[in-house]
Amino acid sequence: MKTRNSLAFLLHARDYSETSVIASFLTKDFGILNALLKGAKRKGSKFANILSPGSELYISYSDKNALKTIFECEINKQIPIVPKNLKILIYLNELILKIFEKEHDIPVVFKDYDELMSLMTLDNKDEILELSLRNFEYRLITDLGYGFDLTKNDVGSSIEPDQDYLFSPLRGIYSLDKGEIESSFKGQHLLDFMSGKFSNNMTKKVIKSIFRESLEAILGKELNARKYFNQ
Amino acid sequence: MKFSPLLSDLIKSLQVLPGVGPKTAKRMAMSLLGGDEADAKNLANNLSRAIDLIGKCQNCRVLSEDQICSICNDSSRDNTQVCVVENTSQVVQIEELGGFKGIYFVLGGYLSPIEGKGPNEIGLSELNSKALSGEIKELILAFNSSLEGEATAQYILEKCSSDSLNITKLAQGVPLGGDLNYVDSNTLRHAFDSRQKLL
Ligand SMILES: [Zn+2]
Secondary structure, three states, X not given: OOEEEEEEEEEEEEEOOOOOEEEEEEEOOOOEEEEEEOOOOOOOOOOOOOOOOOEEEEEEEEOOOOOEEEEEEEEEEEOOOOHHHHHHHHHHHHHHHHXXXXXXXXXXXXXXXXXXXHHOOOOOOHHHHHHHHHHHHHHHHHHHHHOOOOOEOOOOOEXXXXXXXXXXXXXXXXXXXXXXXXXXXXXXXXXXXXXXXOOOXXXXXXXXXXXXXXXXXXXXXXXXXXXXHOO | OOOOHXXXXXXXXXXXXXXXXXXXHHHHHHXXXXXXXXXXXXXXXXXXXXXXXXXXXXXXXXXXXXXXXXXXXXXXXXXXXXXXXXXXXXXXXXXXXXXXXXXXXXXXXXOEHHHOEOOOOOOHHHHXXXXXXXXXXXXXXOOOOOHHHHHHHHHHHHHHOOOOOEEEEOOOOOOOOOOHHHOOHHHHHHHHHOOOOOO
């Protein structure tokens, strides 16, 4: 039997039996881990309070069986997430787990997730949080091999601030020849995002919708958190 | 030896129960069929009647065979105070404590995008229109402190807030008879945040 240890964040827990749960963790050293927490729902269980959001955990598990079992799980650090940001955390967890389900791999680094969590503790940094969330999505899309350039269109010409563009997951950014249509957007928004300028509401909307389309094309389905929380 | 088709169907259907795997299901089936036939028939009848007759209270969504449950029907209860819980067994738990004289609202789960549970699936639009109708003075959220529980509380807070409605949640803190040395930092932080004035 081999014991492994890692820092981890709980992404989701579901009931396994009357007293036990199966938890999905994002670990620092071993990617996504699905493992059994025996007796977690019993009164006074040592796992009882690890389910609260924002806990960075230190876990030990055995990988003897196909279904891995956690023996130790302690709170290493508590990240006090501002309640209004909980929906962003729930979206992030759904995104990571659904990508993992589809791609059987997740190129996400623990550190990126940790940094996003730290931003979620701030009450008045919505803009930086949203920008970081979009950068996280962009990195994820790129690292999964579905990347596209936001500084060039599909035939390799540089993005022009006043030109109208459209996005498709297959073609990337492409120029619209005549006039603007409902789903088209100005190149300026892409250039602003790439240079970290993210105060314009239209820029936020355009970037969000591009990454949303791209992620949903990768997943082949809509993300529920987006439907529920308009995230 | 292979089980007969009826027997393997029975074993399979027993496995819908939480914590019941193939081995336990086999034992249960053997015990039902090997024991008193009247007992087994009684179980089958009760199960079938419960499935046919038990639905949700139209007012609070608690499991009940009446359209309006006995709690909602009790005129001595204060229907301006509503305790929101995840499921019917929590209603039973709070009722056993006694003391609470308001009524309930049962969600049937927390918001969970991963499990496909959204606001409509857990009755939040229903709760929202009740809250906005002005007939409720206090919503008490008795939720787990999991991400899903906390996010559901926040959702309700954002959607149902109004000047005439108090939204409260259960206090979290040091367990009764608990030793501070053994309380984890997370619980201690919550206990600290919700400290109470002594005088
Ligand atoms: Zn009722």
